[in-house]
Amino acid sequence: MERPKSISRRRVLAAGTAGIVGAALPIAGQSADQAARPKVPADPTKVQGPPASDVGGRSPFERPKRLSFSDRRTSSLTPLQDLDGIITPSDLHFERHHGGVPAIDPQQYSLLVHGMVERPMVFTLDDLRRFPGMSMIRMMECSGNGGRVYRREGSQTDLTPQQIDGLTSTSEWTGVALSTLLREVGASQKATWFLAEGMDAAVMTRSVPMAKAWADALIAYGQNGEPLRPEQGYPVRLFLPGVEGNASVKWLRRIEIGDQPFMTREETSKYTDPLPDGTARIFSLDMDAKSLITEPSFPDKLTGPGWWEIRGIAWSGRGKIAKVEVSGDGGKTWQLARLDEPVLPKCHTRFRLPWQWKGGEAMIASRATDDTGYSQPTYDVLLAARGPSTAYHFNHIRAWKILADGTVKFGGAL
Amino acid sequence: MERPKSISRRRVLAAGTAGIVGAALPIAGQSADQAARPKVPADPTKVQGPPASDVGGRSPFERPKRLSFSDRRTSSLTPLQDLDGIITPSDLHFERHHGGVPAIDPQQYSLLVHGMVERPMVFTLDDLRRFPGMSMIRMMECSGNGGRVYRREGSQTDLTPQQIDGLTSTSEWTGVALSTLLREVGASQKATWFLAEGMDAAVMTRSVPMAKAWADALIAYGQNGEPLRPEQGYPVRLFLPGVEGNASVKWLRRIEIGDQPFMTREETSKYTDPLPDGTARIFSLDMDAKSLITEPSFPDKLTGPGWWEIRGIAWSGRGKIAKVEVSGDGGKTWQLARLDEPVLPKCHTRFRLPWQWKGGEAMIASRATDDTGYSQPTYDVLLAARGPSTAYHFNHIRAWKILADGTVKFGGAL
Numbered sequence: 088m089e090r091p092k093s094i095s096r097r098r099v100l101a102a103g104t105a106g107i108v109g110a111a112l113p114i115a116g117q118s119a120d121q122a123a124r125p126k127v128p129a130d131p132t133k134v135q136g137p138p139a140s141d142v143g144g145r146s147p148f149e150r151p152k153r154l155s156f157s158d159r160r161t162s163s164l165t166p167l168q169d170l171d172g173i174i175t176p177s178d179l180h181f182e183r184h185h186g187g188v189p190a191i192d193p194q195q196y197s198l199l200v201h202g203m204v205e206r207p208m209v210f211t212l213d214d215l216r217r218f219p220g221m222s223m224i225r226m227m228e229c230s231g232n233g234g235r236v237y238r239r240e241g242s243q244t245d246l247t248p249q250q251i252d253g254l255t256s257t258s259e260w261t262g263v264a265l266s267t268l269l270r271e272v273g274a275s276q277k278a279t280w281f282l283a284e285g286m287d288a289a290v291m292t293r294s295v296p297m298a299k300a301w302a303d304a305l306i307a308y309g310q311n312g313e314p315l316r317p318e319q320g321y322p323v324r325l326f327l328p329g330v331e332g333n334a335s336v337k338w339l340r341r342i343e344i345g346d347q348p349f350m351t352r353e354e355t356s357k358y359t360d361p362l363p364d365g366t367a368r369i370f371s372l373d374m375d376a377k378s379l380i381t382e383p384s385f386p387d388k389l390t391g392p393g394w395w396e397i398r399g400i401a402w403s404g405r406g407k408i409a410k411v412e413v414s415g416d417g418g419k420t421w422q423l424a425r426l427d428e429p430v431l432p433k434c435h436t437r438f439r440l441p442w443q444w445k446g447g448e449a450m451i452a453s454r455a456t457d458d459t460g461y462s463q464p465t466y467d468v469l470l471a472a473r474g475p476s477t478a479y480h481f482n483h484i485r486a487w488k489i490l491a492d493g494t495v496k497f498g499g500a501l
Numbered sequence: 502m503e504r505p506k507s508i509s510r511r512r513v514l515a516a517g518t519a520g521i522v523g524a525a526l527p528i529a530g531q532s533a534d535q536a537a538r539p540k541v542p543a544d545p546t547k548v549q550g551p552p553a554s555d556v557g558g559r560s561p562f563e564r565p566k567r568l569s570f571s572d573r574r575t576s577s578l579t580p581l582q583d584l585d586g587i588i589t590p591s592d593l594h595f596e597r598h599h600g601g602v603p604a605i606d607p608q609q610y611s612l613l614v615h616g617m618v619e620r621p622m623v624f625t626l627d628d629l630r631r632f633p634g635m636s637m638i639r640m641m642e643c644s645g646n647g648g649r650v651y652r653r654e655g656s657q658t659d660l661t662p663q664q665i666d667g668l669t670s671t672s673e674w675t676g677v678a679l680s681t682l683l684r685e686v687g688a689s690q691k692a693t694w695f696l697a698e699g700m701d702a703a704v705m706t707r708s709v710p711m712a713k714a715w716a717d718a719l720i721a722y723g724q725n726g727e728p729l730r731p732e733q734g735y736p737v738r739l740f741l742p743g744v745e746g747n748a749s750v751k752w753l754r755r756i757e758i759g760d761q762p763f764m765t766r767e768e769t770s771k772y773t774d775p776l777p778d779g780t781a782r783i784f785s786l787d788m789d790a791k792s793l794i795t796e797p798s799f800p801d802k803l804t805g806p807g808w809w810e811i812r813g814i815a816w817s818g819r820g821k822i823a824k825v826e827v828s829g830d831g832g833k834t835w836q837l838a839r840l841d842e843p844v845l846p847k848c849h850t851r852f853r854l855p856w857q858w859k860g861g862e863a864m865i866a867s868r869a870t871d872d873t874g875y876s877q878p879t880y881d882v883l884l885a886a887r888g889p890s891t892a893y894h895f896n897h898i899r900a901w902k903i904l905a906d907g908t909v910k911f912g913g914a915l
Contacts, residue, residue, distance in 0.1 A: 219810050
């Protein structure tokens with residue numbers, strides 16, 4: 088990889104070593120602007136710091152926040168532009184709920200599995216934890232993610248990655264395979280669908296094909312090492328790798344095994360995609376390959392021409408990311424980005440490409456391809472297939488515009 | 502894998518579906534014991550829950566804690582028995598510091614790289630973030646981890662995984678390769694060691710071979726997606742994959758390139774291993790292969806004979822975990838455990854083995870082998886090699902004892 092030579096030569100010091108060491112020491116309270124920041128010692132080596140703590144907190148200089156589209160706050164968005172790597176801190180994982188976050192005592196929790204089974208059974212949390220378990224690092228994405236830019240609502244220039252695509256996050260999920268419970272209850276081989284029901288105020292319900300239950304569905308109790316966070320379904324949720332988030336029903340209390348979809352409110356009034364010909368896609372569960380550049384992005388400003396690393400995340404609900412291509416010239420040419428290890432199926436994958444900004448206006452964009460061979464479509468291709476009124480599954484190629492002064496704005500579709 | 506048939510057949514319900522649905526609903530305030538727990542609605546489906554939040558918190562039923570060996574709290578221990586998977590939540594990552602946790606303003610931060618270089622340079626945090634970056638999921642372990650049980654201090658039965666081995670954690674670390682900075686400053690090819698210096702009150706310093714700098718040393722600014730936590734070196738630390746934690750100097754302010762070790766206080770008074778023949782191991786940086794069963798463990802109690810899943814973590818500072826063997830009979834026979842994906846180099850790896858407790862006393866133990874072919878030694882082998890007075894690098898095989906009533910106690914060495 089070419090070395091970004093322009094980065095820091097300007098910082099070469101002519102001073103001797105002693106002077107350089109002095110320059111490396113922080114000096115507090117230099118200006119009115121800095122005075123408004125949290126106070127820190129001018130020389131931390133001269134002050135004994137606080138001891139170890141029971142539970143840690145963030146630096147007072149770091150205040151990440153999940154934003155929400157409206158005051159009703161039925162969802163919140165992960166601040167993707169503030170994050171590196173692929174793991175989303177659990178307290179910044181996006182939220183979406185239809186009846187708020189229920190408070191549940193884990194000792195009183197139970198899960199019923201019934202319907203087309205030999206033995207209807209109720210499992211406590213201890214029962215679930217006792218089964219052979221598994222962990223997997225996987226992304227989750229709301230099927231409405233990216234709708235604001237697809238529908239061109241509001242500003243289409245002053246949007247952050249969080250505002251464009253913040254309804255996706257990655258966690259390490261731990262639980263028991265749903266297939267293990269299906270064998271325990273003796274699920275019928277004739278069953279084709281199951282219903283998952285939550286115990287929130289919306290009694291959220293979705294139908295899912297049994298093929299998914301047998302393949303990789305998880306009854307999850309753990310997230311990033313610890314018990315699920317309340318807004319992620321504490322104490323137990325369904326987790327369907329690669330599937331639109333709403334079907335991974337949280338606060339899971341009931342699974343019913345059947346031989347047809349249950350046609351709940353959430354799969355007729357919502358989560359169905361109207362098509363241009365008047366029909367609708369229904370049970371469009373899998374999330375397609377997608378990518379987003381998170382750096383540089385609005386409201387960054389490039390301080391000058393030279394080498395910058397373009398960074399972002401790519402993911403697909405259908406498998407692993409095979410490649411991410413990045414364009415620095417509005418889609419005329421594309422270069423292969425480097426992917427950080429590990430590249431996991433149905434998971435965010437971090438991509439990086441050093442890019443030389445020569446000054447002047449530029450458009451940068453990314454295009455993900457998954458290991459099924461599928462690549463992100465252009466906006467026009469997606470619009471022709473789905474029409475303007477579709478409300479879910481937006482995965483077209485997006486761009487950022489670099490203005491001549493280095494200001495970065497959302498650039499819309501290529 | 503054999504299905505643990507005894508788990509939940511006892512919970513099969515004879516009642517009809519309506520009755521089962523009723524039984525699945527939680528009922529609050531059933532007993533005096535439960536009354537002391539946080540209050541929750543008897544039926545959460547009847548109560549609108551709170552909306553989305555800026556930053557999430559834990560369920561009031563979950564109160565994990567880092568413990569400390571002493572009131573001085575110069576270290577704290579990850580509650581390994583409370584965790585699933587491999588990612589350690591950042592606020593539960595173990596700590597060790599020699600002068601407390603310094604408070605540092607990232608805008609005033611800088612890193613000096615000098616010594617045997619063509620161009621001594623100072624890098625701000627923005628400079629470091631602008632270089633091509635990388636993320637990696639890797640464990641960290643304090644070289645003193647496990648010393649209490651090696652030296653047989655205090656109780657040797659009533660110890661949790663946290664108390665035995667809590668000075669190890671895993672995070673996704675993000676930063677710039679130290680090799681990138683070495684090329685930027687023009688580090689001499691004749692250099693053989695570098696010094697890393699922190700800006701804490703201890704001015705922590707360690708010498709590290711240049712081979713490690715060129716191989717995989719990271720100048721890290723990110724942890725689990727977000728900026729480093731204060732106790733992990735905010736805003737910038739050295740991270741040396743697989744190496745004893747103290748050498749991954751936190752609050753990093755200076756790197757000096759040289760042609761011999763710097764022989765600092767921390768590599769003479771500490772972090773040197775006395776040997777039985779009167780000599781000492783010095784710069785014993787790599788952490789050896791090791792494993793720990795985290796479930797079942799003290800103070801768990803098995804509620805009855807039957808199938809239980811033995812779970813734990815294994816790791817090696819020298820590469821990937823190749824296999825973990827688990828014994829249910831005190832080391833007479835061993836079975837291969839299943840490893841959760843991903844299995845990453847120099848990283849915690851979660852292992853699992855279904856195990857049938859037939860009642861009566863039993864000893865369970867785990868033994869990790871890494872991809873160099875090295876396996877964890879027995880206590881006697883380690884003691885013969887290192888002697889009783891060594892203070893670091895304890896990786897012998899440990900066991901848990903199951904008593905006839907199901908109580909689990911630490912079982913010492915095999």
